[in-house]
Structure formats: C-alpha cells, structure tokens
Amino acid sequence: MSEDAFNMSIRKFLKEVGVTSQREIEETVRKGQIDGNKLKVRMTLTAEGTDLNHVVAGGGEIP
Numbered sequence: 405m406s407e408d409a410f411n412m413s414i415r416k417f418l419k420e421v422g423v424t425s426q427r428e429i430e431e432t433v434r435k436g437q438i439d440g441n442k443l444k445v446r447m448t449l450t451a452e453g454t455d456l457n458h459v460v461a462g463g464g465e466i467p
Contacts, residue, residue: 433466441466 405413429445432438444463450456 438466 425447429443433443442463442465444461446459446461449458449460
C-alpha cells in the first residue's frame with residue numbers, strides 16, 4: 405500500500421469516527437442524560453497489537 409493510500413484510509417476512518425461521535429454526543433444531550441450544564445468527553449484511541457493509547461479529553465457548555 406502506498407503512503408498516499410494509507411493516509412487516505414486513515415482520514416476516511418477518522419472522518420467516520422468524528423461524524424458518528426458527534427451524533428452520539430448530540431443524542432446523549434437530547435435525551436437529557438447530562439448532569440449540570442457542562443459535558444465532559446474523552447476519546448481513547450488504541451490499535452490492536454500495538455502500545456498505542458492516545459487520550460483526548462475536552463468538553464463544552466450545554467445550551
């Protein structure tokens with residue numbers, strides 16, 4: 405696999421992760437499953453067979 409093809413496949417995966425994650429977060433907020441007015445989220449990226457364990461945390465105010 406060429407480097408360009410690899411980069412495109414990773415970008416496609418990350419786009420799917422972003423879109424589906426946003427939908428899930430929005431659905432959780434719509435269902436009122438949030439305590440208070442701030443949402444704290446954390447995403448953990450792992451890859452089977454590697455020691456990859458990358459965590460991104462953040463959040464935002466609920467309107």
